[in-house]
Amino acid sequence: MSTGANLLERVQSGLGAQALETGMAHGILVLQIAAESLVPVAGRLKQEFGFDLFLDVTATDWPQRRPRFDVVYHFYSTRDFVRVRLKTQVEEADPTVDTLVPLYGSARYMERECHEMYGIRFRGNDDLRPLLLYEGFVGHPLRKDYPKQREQPLVPYRREAMSLPPLTSLPNPIRPAFTQGLTPGSVIVNIGPSHPATHGTIQIVAEISGERVVRTDVHCGYLHRGFEKECESHTWHNLIPYVDRLNYCSALINDFAYCEAVEKLMGIELTPRCRHLRTLLAEYSRIADHLTCVAAALMEMGAMTAFLYMVTIRDYVYEHLAAATGARVTYTHGRIGGLGRDLPEGWLERLEEILAQMDTFVGRVHGLVDRNRIFIDRMRDVGVMATADAIDWGFSGPVLRSTGVARDVRKDTPYLAYAELDFEVPVGIKGDNYDRYYVRMREMDESMHMIRQLVDMLPDGPINVDDRRCTLPAKHLVYTEIESLINHFKLIIEGIQVPKGEAYSYVEGANGELGFYVVSAGSGAPWKVHCRSPSFVHMGGLHLMLEGYQLADIIPTFGSINMIGGECDR
Amino acid sequence: MSATTPLPRQQKSAAFEYLTTRKDEFVGWARKFSLFPYPFVTACCAMEFMSVSSTLYDTDRFGAALPRFTPRQSDLLMVVGTVSHKQTPILRKVYEQMCEPKWVMAFGVCASSGGFYQNYAALPGIDKIIPVDLYIPGCPPRPEMVIDGIMKLQDKIAGERHPIINQDF
Numbered sequence: 001m002s003t004g005a006n007l008l009e010r011v012q013s014g015l016g017a018q019a020l021e022t023g024m025a026h027g028i029l030v031l032q033i034a035a036e037s038l039v040p041v042a043g044r045l046k047q048e049f050g051f052d053l054f055l056d057v058t059a060t061d062w063p064q065r066r067p068r069f070d071v072v073y074h075f076y077s078t079r080d081f082v083r084v085r086l087k088t089q090v091e092e093a094d095p096t097v098d099t100l101v102p103l104y105g106s107a108r109y110m111e112r113e114c115h116e117m118y119g120i121r122f123r124g125n126d127d128l129r130p131l132l133l134y135e136g137f138v139g140h141p142l143r144k145d146y147p148k149q150r151e152q153p154l155v156p157y158r159r160e161a162m163s164l165p166p167l168t169s170l171p172n173p174i175r176p177a178f179t180q181g182l183t184p185g186s187v188i189v190n191i192g193p194s195h196p197a198t199h200g201t202i203q204i205v206a207e208i209s210g211e212r213v214v215r216t217d218v219h220c221g222y223l224h225r226g227f228e229k230e231c232e233s234h235t236w237h238n239l240i241p242y243v244d245r246l247n248y249c250s251a252l253i254n255d256f257a258y259c260e261a262v263e264k265l266m267g268i269e270l271t272p273r274c275r276h277l278r279t280l281l282a283e284y285s286r287i288a289d290h291l292t293c294v295a296a297a298l299m300e301m302g303a304m305t306a307f308l309y310m311v312t313i314r315d316y317v318y319e320h321l322a323a324a325t326g327a328r329v330t331y332t333h334g335r336i337g338g339l340g341r342d343l344p345e346g347w348l349e350r351l352e353e354i355l356a357q358m359d360t361f362v363g364r365v366h367g368l369v370d371r372n373r374i375f376i377d378r379m380r381d382v383g384v385m386a387t388a389d390a391i392d393w394g395f396s397g398p399v400l401r402s403t404g405v406a407r408d409v410r411k412d413t414p415y416l417a418y419a420e421l422d423f424e425v426p427v428g429i430k431g432d433n434y435d436r437y438y439v440r441m442r443e444m445d446e447s448m449h450m451i452r453q454l455v456d457m458l459p460d461g462p463i464n465v466d467d468r469r470c471t472l473p474a475k476h477l478v479y480t481e482i483e484s485l486i487n488h489f490k491l492i493i494e495g496i497q498v499p500k501g502e503a504y505s506y507v508e509g510a511n512g513e514l515g516f517y518v519v520s521a522g523s524g525a526p527w528k529v530h531c532r533s534p535s536f537v538h539m540g541g542l543h544l545m546l547e548g549y550q551l552a553d554i555i556p557t558f559g560s561i562n563m564i565g566g567e568c569d570r
Numbered sequence: 571m572s573a574t575t576p577l578p579r580q581q582k583s584a585a586f587e588y589l590t591t592r593k594d595e596f597v598g599w600a601r602k603f604s605l606f607p608y609p610f611v612t613a614c615c616a617m618e619f620m621s622v623s624s625t626l627y628d629t630d631r632f633g634a635a636l637p638r639f640t641p642r643q644s645d646l647l648m649v650v651g652t653v654s655h656k657q658t659p660i661l662r663k664v665y666e667q668m669c670e671p672k673w674v675m676a677f678g679v680c681a682s683s684g685g686f687y688q689n690y691a692a693l694p695g696i697d698k699i700i701p702v703d704l705y706i707p708g709c710p711p712r713p714e715m716v717i718d719g720i721m722k723l724q725d726k727i728a729g730e731r732h733p734i735i736n737q738d739f
């Protein structure tokens with residue numbers, strides 16, 4: 001028995017008495033507990049059983065049920081690579097649970113989100129200001145009784161074509177945590193959200209003393225587009241375009257992660273060709289993502305040549321992916337149980353050409369910046385993050401690896417075809433900006449290596465499972481057979497019917513652990529789709545990397561994290 | 571050229587010494603090749619914005635390359651990506667900070683109409699709060715489409731009235 005399974009058994013027997021119900025669901029141990037025992041159980045999970053990474057908290061709304069809300073927590077053990085889900089029910093009249101902030105730093109941000117979206121109160125969390133929404137927003141949009149289209153505009157709309165309502169005073173969508181400096185000499189500055197280095201969607205309120213940052217208050221939510229609400233009003237397949245636009249730098253990884261969650265619920269086993277193709281495309285996407293991140297970060301520091309090199313090669317990747325999927329950035333290529341289409345003729349040959357060019361271009365960037373004095377001065381020993389802090393704040397992906405731990409979902413709990421591949425997990429030394437840059441660069445090499453292996457081992461065969469519950473029948477059958485016609489009609493109009501239940505899929509996104517928690521009520525549309533997005537979690541701990549450094553260091557540090565607005569704010 | 575020793579007729583320089591044009595045409599011609607964009611970049615469309623402004627597509631060719639990261643120095647507001655309600659006060663403020671003459675481009679369907687985000691969070695098109703000169707469809711638009719958009723905008727600028735000193739000049 002693996003150590004992970006062993007651990008889960010120990011947890012089950014150790015905490016069984018405190019739980020109302022226990023069970024395994026798709027590899028995750030589920031404990032249903034009473035709201036009072038939440039903090040004791042979570043405390044024991046962390047201290048006794050080593051579940052040190054707090055992944056996520058969200059809620060599910062069941063308006064017809066008493067008690068109305070489920071509050072759902074996910075935990076991860078970075079030593080044994082297993083996950084636990086805690087669920088507790090709260091009443092609508094008093095939706096209160098205790099906060100987990102004393103146990104996990106990352107709980108602070110996530111509880112704020114859950115609070116504004118569902119109105120769950122976290123007793124003891126003193127900072128429940130709006131995060132994704134804005135000051136003055138009334139109601140909780142993810143509750144089922146909040147109409148999807150009820151807008152609450154902050155700026156009056158224009159009436160006729162060329163009129164502009166007079167500008168009186170514009171409301172401030174956020175409330176900063178502090179407006180007074182701690183010491184008389186300090187100044188409070190505001191950076192963003194419309195600032196080239198904050199990628200348009202992050203606002204950092206910083207108190208500075210001289211050039212040194214004393215404390216910061218990071219606001220996100222400027223790109224909150226109601227992803228989860230949109231999902232609930234689309235069928236399982238129709239919402240894939242929304243999933244694409246979470247992390248738009250590597251949209252395919254999102255696609256496949258979401259599909260995997262639904263496939264878990266339906267008990268679908270992918271075809272070998274599909275598994276390998278998905279792995280290949282996911283790695284290809286990861287390269288595009290890292291290229292974007294490094295290019296943007298370098299450009300913000302003035303390395304325009306490196307930016308142009310990397311964006312050029314990324315453009316080749318985009319065009320190449322467009323040949324396979326039909327779009328350059330947002331692909332909508334994943335299907336539940338397969339892929340949108342197979343590779344076109346000659347795609348793999350072109351792939352090898354691009355990989356060879358990539359080697360050259362990436363090599364040039366190494367040559368330009370790696371030993372460049374200006375670059376090193378701005379990156380080395382700036383934005384340092386210790387491993388313990390990183391785990392406490394829920395970090396994962398390249399940011400966690402840069403602190404020196406080799407935690408990678410692809411290695412730790414292999415999914416798709418990763419178990420068959422030979423690859424390394426690059427790690428940094430001390431978790432500073434330079435390490436984050438270097439880990440990303442090395443990961444691109446590893447991805448290229450994986451892609452080359454995958455090309456060699458790519459099996460033939462169909463890409464979609466032969467399963468009438470989710471795969472569309474062949475077009476010629478739709479035109480000639482009544483069964484296929486009905487099948488096609490039902491799948492399109494009613495959507496695929498996913499059995500009741502819930503599943504959490506987890507993959508290594510380009511920025512860290514990307515998880516999809518889906519809940520099905522047994523119909524053609526999801527009851528809930530929640531995305532555990534690495535960028536959002538990283539924003540919760542960003543202040544640790546900014547405080548104590550110079551004001552100008554905010555730009556490379558922020559750039560090295562690769563915050564993606566779509567995924568962060570959803 | 572000294573007035574006392576006129577050049578013989580055949581030695582006169584071949585370059586233009588003067589030409590006649592309409593004032594608006596002249597100013598429009600100058601303005602259309604000196605667009606300084608302010609990228610108000612929020613979402614996925616930014617990926618294509620990066621592409622279109624770098625090597626392979628290169629908006630430099632249209633005199634519309636150098637982004638100014640302060641609205642006060644720019645005359646083309648490119649709204650790239652979804653604008654949420656939370657973002658609206660900022661967008662309006664940025665627009666107000668730009669000096670005349672100014673043009674606004676809605677880059678992508680989200681900026682044009684909200685795209686497929688028709689919900690509580692997203693603004694259904696930036697023209698709800700500021701005037702827009704040009705809409706570029708696509709989710710995200712391909713770089714060619716953006717270039718086409720820029721050229722259309724240049725045509726529009728070339729054909730516009732350009733009051734410089736006052737309405738009469």
Ligand code: SF4
Nearest residue numbers: 614651678680709710
């Ligand atoms: S138009 Fe499409 S690609 Fe552009 S921001 Fe909107 S969703 Fe993203």
